[in-house]
Amino acid sequence: MPSRTLVFLTLLAAAAACSPRQVDVRTAPVTQAQVSVQVNNTLSQSVNVYVRSGGADTFLKQVGAKATETIPVQGFASGTSVTLKAVTLDGLHTYSRDNVMLTGTYVFPLP
Numbered sequence: 001m002p003s004r005t006l007v008f009l010t011l012l013a014a015a016a017a018c019s020p021r022q023v024d025v026r027t028a029p030v031t032q033a034q035v036s037v038q039v040n041n042t043l044s045q046s047v048n049v050y051v052r053s054g055g056a057d058t059f060l061k062q063v064g065a066k067a068t069e070t071i072p073v074q075g076f077a078s079g080t081s082v083t084l085k086a087v088t089l090d091g092l093h094t095y096s097r098d099n100v101m102l103t104g105t106y107v108f109p110l111p
Contacts, residue, residue, distance in 0.1 A: 035078050035102040038070045039063045039086065040109045047086040047095075047110060051076065057085065076102055084108050 039049055041063045050057040051073055061071045063086075076082065085096040086108070095110050 034072060035076060036070050036072045036105045037084060038068065038105050038107045040068045040107065041086070042066060043088065043110055046089050048089065049108075050085040050087070052083040052085060053080060062089075070105060073102060078103050086110055
């Protein structure tokens with residue numbers, strides 16, 4: 001008798017495993033267009049680079065002295081108007097560009 005019960009339970013489990021399943025099909029979320037800032041730092045010291053929109057600065061990256069870096073700008077949609085700001089590490093000099101339209105790659109030369 002126990003072997004019949006075992007066979008029955010095995011068949012029952014197999015039948016349940018083969019039953020139809022509900023499938024939820026979705027499209028991928030809409031991604032924002034990739035925008036970036038190419039910082040050409042010709043200064044003899046490193047700078048911290050920020051993007052400002054709506055009165056708040058968002059730190060992007062520190063760019064070394066006499067270096068060029070392309071920095072992706074995450075969280076901002078293509079077509080957003082922002083201010084770019086670079087501050088030397090000693091805090092003595094600030095370089096900025098107002099009303100920058102983020103589309104593709106914007107070149108931000110320093111100084």
